[in-house]
Amino acid sequence: MNVTVPEIAGISHIDLTVTDIERSLPFYTDVLGFTAVARENRADREMVVLRHPGLANSVCLNAHHQSHSSLFDERSPGLDHLSFRVANRSELDAWLQQLEAHGVSHSAIADTPHGPVLVFRDPDNIQLELMAPPGS
Numbered sequence: 001m002n003v004t005v006p007e008i009a010g011i012s013h014i015d016l017t018v019t020d021i022e023r024s025l026p027f028y029t030d031v032l033g034f035t036a037v038a039r040e041n042r043a044d045r046e047m048v049v050l051r052h053p054g055l056a057n058s059v060c061l062n063a064h065h066q067s068h069s070s071l072f073d074e075r076s077p078g079l080d081h082l083s084f085r086v087a088n089r090s091e092l093d094a095w096l097q098q099l100e101a102h103g104v105s106h107s108a109i110a111d112t113p114h115g116p117v118l119v120f121r122d123p124d125n126i127q128l129e130l131m132a133p134p135g136s
Contacts, residue, residue, distance in 0.1 A: 012057055013049075015047075015059075015060045016079075016122075018061050023123050024061050024124065031098065031104060032052070034051065036048050037050065037051050045064040046065075071124055073125070081126075081127035081129060083128075085130075086130050089109075089136045092109055092118055092130055092132045106118055106120035114131070115132050116132045116136070117132075118130045
């Protein structure tokens with residue numbers, strides 16, 4: 001049976017569950033340069049919608065009212081990590097300085113077959129990375 005798969009035009013948004021919006025928000029705004037554009041208090045959760053000039057989609061932080069408080073573990077089913085693309089190796093070096101200026105623990109820049117990468121974690125231990133194109 002030949003089935004045509006419908007098109008996907010891109011990623012609309014990424015929602016991350018955090019334990020404390022007030023703790024996570026400064027990390028995403030001050031360290032990573034996102035801007036909070038909307039905030040909603042719903043019956044089941046609080047959500048902040050973030051935008052970044054370098055991204056076509058939003059990243060949303062969600063603090064669910066009925067949630068366990070354990071930190072993120074990429075070995076559990078679900079998200080493994082979120083990777084942001086940067087233009088080149090010199091931008092990656094600038095991000096390394098930004099993370100250090102804000103006291104954010106991080107890996108060394110590792111050269112991988114897919115490009116150089118810098119790994120760090122948000123306040124809930126969600127693994128984030130910045131990656132430049134190979135050979136940059």
